[in-house]
Amino acid sequence: MPRVQVLIRPKAGILDPQGKAVERALPALGFAGVRNVHVGRLIELDVDDVSQVEAMCERLLANTLIEDYEIQP
């Protein structure tokens, strides 16, 4: 049974305060040269029919108004 990973990212252009918070925290811990941090979600699932995953994303797993999704593999 194939295992699929769905990466869900906040859509570009929408304020991502979680990403900003992480981006601000890293230099304080001594990590320099970090930019463009975004925080999303990972959903992992075993599926019988991989072709259904896109529909799952459209209907439930992602809110396509505010999120982009990427199915891997």
Add this chain to the structure above:
Amino acid sequence: MSLSEAVALGLTEGEYGLIVERLGREPNQVELAMFSLMWSEHCAYKHSKKLLRTLPVEGPRLVLGPGENAGAVDVGEGWAVAFKVESHNHPSAVEPFQGAATGVGGILRDVFAIGARPIAVLDSLRFGEPTSERSRYLLDHAVAGIGHYGNSIGVANVGGEVYFEGPYEQNCLVNAMCVGLVRRERLIRSAAAGVGNRLVLFGASTGRDGIGGASVLASAELGDADADKRPTVQIGDPFEEKKLLECSLELLDRGLLVALQDLGAAGLTSSSSEMASKGEVGVEIDVRRVPLREPGMEPFEIMVSESQERMLCVCEPEQVDAVLEVCARWDVGGAVIGEIIAEREMRILDGGEVVGRIPVEALVDDCPLYDLEPAPPAQPLYPAPPATLEAGLDVRETLLALLASPNLSSRRPLFEQYDCLVGSRTVRRPEQADAAVLAMPTGGAIAIAIDGNGRRVAADPYRGAIEAVLECASNLACAGGEPLGLTNCLNFGNPEKPHIAWQLTEAVRGLADACRALDVPVVGGNVSLYNEGGEGPIYPTPVVGMVGELPDPLHAGRSGFALEGDAIAIAGPFRPSLAGSELAKLRGEPLPDGLPEIDVEAVRDAQRAIRDFVRAGRLSSAHDVAEGGLLVAVAEACLAGGLGATLELGDADEAQLFGEGPGGFVVSGSEAALRELGERVELRVIGRVDPGDLDVTVGGEELEITLDALRHAHGALAELFA
């Protein structure tokens, strides 16, 4: 199993010998695991039980006293209010978000385990100084965890306290109190009964959370290896608990249960054995029937798992189907895992095979209780706090510095992270009065407060503990509440050390004397010991939670000035002293050796008078004088009411302006009302409420402090939450 394994699990050689003697043989793995938890300090109260027996536990309004999952007091018309406070100190030091969250989860379960619907939580938190990054991290995450759990489950967080003191740097304190509402006839006890009745475990499935938590975390000092203890911290799921709560209350509503118990420290072992012990019966449990989250769990793991959001109930065999149907409807897992047996033993099976067998008495009652060997410390235990205040500040600068100090500045950035409204009962929200006030279905109301004391108890354990109780009752009085009962959490260091044993003994003595003087019974509580690390023990910290009643919520008290032209007075047997005060702390002064004597009866009488006048609507405001003394209390009343004041303080010295002590109240009202109050308690009019600034004439000088300046200083804590 052998002695070395026993010692690795936290048992002493002597205790292991007793176990072997009671069993007539060496214990096996399952049995040793069960003993190691049930005989841990956290579960057995080995070093404190004898002392706790000295607390007064009787009262005319008491419905359920210590010994059950929570205590309860009568509030009229067939209603009772259940409440208890508990600690989750060690888990919070390791993982503050989950530690604090599951602390809330645990105390909620204790309250609905007796059939009460939780309606409020309060929390008492103590960390090291906020200059420490670690302490800021712990505070931030603990508050987030408490908010996450309480908000998600829909129970209002209506009050609390936070203190920052060096001795808590390595051992933070997270104490959570829950208050619930129940019809008296619906109160359920935990004693198992009825041979042949079934044991049903319901709630979340069982995993490896917290394995060994009670013995590993709560009963030992924290050292460097504690990052390795991380896997044993429990993870909480408030959504699961919400379903569990509704399911439990419906099971009780339908009269389907004989007994109910929540699973907390030591999981299935403690809940089932305590139920059996109270009911003077035995239980047989088949671990194979426990719904598991992880594959391949060993019987001992299943018996000691501290997975959250689980309850254990006893029901008649004919009711099992109905019980499981209610569980299914709430989407809560449920399984029959065993039954009540006549033999008074814990019989643990794995499928058909017996894997453990312990007499109930041996597990629950035969744990040795130790006598403390108290001796006052030969030298000071605590370093002087670091000085953060320059010398030579005038009255104005001192007042602003105190208001901006971490222990005094507004907690708004914290309490705004909590839902204080759900339930539609909240009559007084945080910072509106000295105590939270919640409306009752009787048309009356209850007042609730939680107050603890560390530094002053360190200076004088006996008098410091009395002060903690008086402070809590004074806060209730200012809201119009009469105390009905008290719950306490005793947070102390290692009781095997004579100076800690002395702190504990003296503090409990003070607690007992104060409760007797106020005629308030202790309804239950918690003890957390071994709160010390390499740098020394925490301040001895008794935390007290009180519930009081007031007949008319419309006349609930307010702490802020309300009416221009009102007279302002300091009322009560207030004998302020700078010893052990916040000002002394900020100046870096070492702890005094002892605190001034307290006239407890006079303070009690003052509380009664304030309460009566608040209830009668004769006072516009009433505010207990606490940290920072009189001038800080007046400033707080100005800020709460959004009004200024004009004060004439003659030649008041520093002790009178900023000194501390019990029994002082800043009240405002008409001159006539204050004159009448003055016939019942000591009272001195010190000024009047005025729009505009806080103008103080003292020592021949006139100071003008704008409300903006006060507000700005008072808002200092917000920087920590930017």
Add this chain to the structure above:
Amino acid sequence: MRFGVLQFPGSCDDRDAAHACGLVGEAVLLWHGDRDLKGADAIVIPGGFSYGDYLRAGAIARFSPVMESVIEFANDGGLVLGICNGFQVLTEAGLLPGALLPNVGLRFVCRQVDLEVVDGATAFTNLCADGEILSIPAKHQTGRYYAPDLDPDLVVLRYATGHCFNGSQDDIAGVRNARGNVFGLMPHPEHAVDPLTGSVDGLRIFESMAAHVGAAHVAL
């Protein structure tokens, strides 16, 4: 006037909403698993953490059997009020435009706020005047309203200047659908109906709904 108040696993302010509705008319609780709306004249989707806010707030609740009936009811013109989590459910269900994102400060905030009535002519605000200020508590962590290309006519309530703590675009606190029968807001009017526990400005919203339904009945 019968209000139907939905109950999902995890709803917190359902009883509070039912209590508020009960001050104006009759309130019945509608279980998520049941399609029967029990003859409700208006539906209220209350606040809380339905399904633990798992995945996204409101994302799972919108698929429940009762929501199928509510969607049909809304498409037929029935009044639907979504409060806080209810607002989130309505955006996830596509009954209202936009989406609710985490507060810009990332923290849960519980605070009394002033709301400005932008549109006093809706079925939910007909007893309020344009520009009137309502004092109502807000308590949420995921309340930042985002709706690209939003028709400005759909804005019903805004946070007064300085009162918006969540970063919502244009300080929007509540919006309606184009037809005007569905309305969602993040603040909690059901917690502003009793002088004992705060302001009573929230009562007007429930009273407006009853007035609207009453007028519709009279018109028949």
